[in-house]
Amino acid sequence: MKSFLLATVGLVALVGIAAPASAADMAVKARPPAPVLAPIYDWTGFYIGANGGWAQSRNCWDFVDPVLGVTFAEGCHERSGGVVGGQIGYRWQANQWVFGLEAQGDWADLSHTRDSLLFPGILSIRTKTDGIGLFTGQIGYAWNQALLYVKGGAAVTSNRFSILDTPTGIELASASSTRWGGVVGVGFEYGFAPNWSFGVEYDHLFMGDADNSFTALAINNRVSQDVDMVTLRINYRFGGYGAPVAARY
Numbered sequence: 001m002k003s004f005l006l007a008t009v010g011l012v013a014l015v016g017i018a019a020p021a022s023a024a025d026m027a028v029k030a031r032p033p034a035p036v037l038a039p040i041y042d043w044t045g046f047y048i049g050a051n052g053g054w055a056q057s058r059n060c061w062d063f064v065d066p067v068l069g070v071t072f073a074e075g076c077h078e079r080s081g082g083v084v085g086g087q088i089g090y091r092w093q094a095n096q097w098v099f100g101l102e103a104q105g106d107w108a109d110l111s112h113t114r115d116s117l118l119f120p121g122i123l124s125i126r127t128k129t130d131g132i133g134l135f136t137g138q139i140g141y142a143w144n145q146a147l148l149y150v151k152g153g154a155a156v157t158s159n160r161f162s163i164l165d166t167p168t169g170i171e172l173a174s175a176s177s178t179r180w181g182g183v184v185g186v187g188f189e190y191g192f193a194p195n196w197s198f199g200v201e202y203d204h205l206f207m208g209d210a211d212n213s214f215t216a217l218a219i220n221n222r223v224s225q226d227v228d229m230v231t232l233r234i235n236y237r238f239g240g241y242g243a244p245v246a247a248r249y
Contacts, residue, residue: 049235079112
């Protein structure tokens with residue numbers, strides 16, 4: 001009996017010694033690596049860019065007798081052409097909302113000449129817009145690299161109005177006008193690379209009425225103007241692309 005008890009104690013001791021060694025030899029399950037998440041596109045920062053596209057201007061003329069104040073309707077006409085220019089601005093992002101301020105200037109080639117309705121075959125009228133400026137605020141909503149926004153603010157156009165002798169094409173009188181009005185627009189922009197984005201934008205300019213004086217012919221005219229613009233834009237934003245989102249445990 002005593003020998004049996006000693007044998008049992010020895011066996012238990014051997015098992016106790018072997019158990020830690022076996023546990024040490026077992027493979028330890030590795031901790032899974034932290035997920036690597038793509039960086040979040042950040043629209044905050046100053047940017048500068050270029051744009052180009054198409055515009056159409058609609059003008060309605062009225063001749064005004066400076067003595068009697070009588071108005072003679074000359075009719076409306078439209079002209080379209082190309083625009084090219086640049087923009088500079090600043091945006092800041094709060095969650096998915098993006099706010100911004102922007103100044104844009106474009107050279108324009110919007111010119112049209114037609115026969116006068118009041119003096120057909122004798123006089124022609126020509127309207128030319130050669131410059132457009134926009135000063136706007138923006139509010140948009142971003143889905144990471146995609147941004148949809150609306151804009152509004154002030155607009156300015158540079159115009160020249162001419163009265164021509166129809167048979168010879170000689171300019172008899174002219175008036176230049178820098179006109180201020182309002183603008184509303186909508187655009188979509190996509191960040192295709194770090195700091196670079198490309199977009200398309202539509203703007204409508206409300207330029208209202210403006211009076212001009214043709215002193216050489218002793219007559220005045222009143223012109224109302226509206227402009228539609230569609231432009232493609234590319235911007236470079238100063239600042240970082242964005243930071244990865246760190247995983248938490």
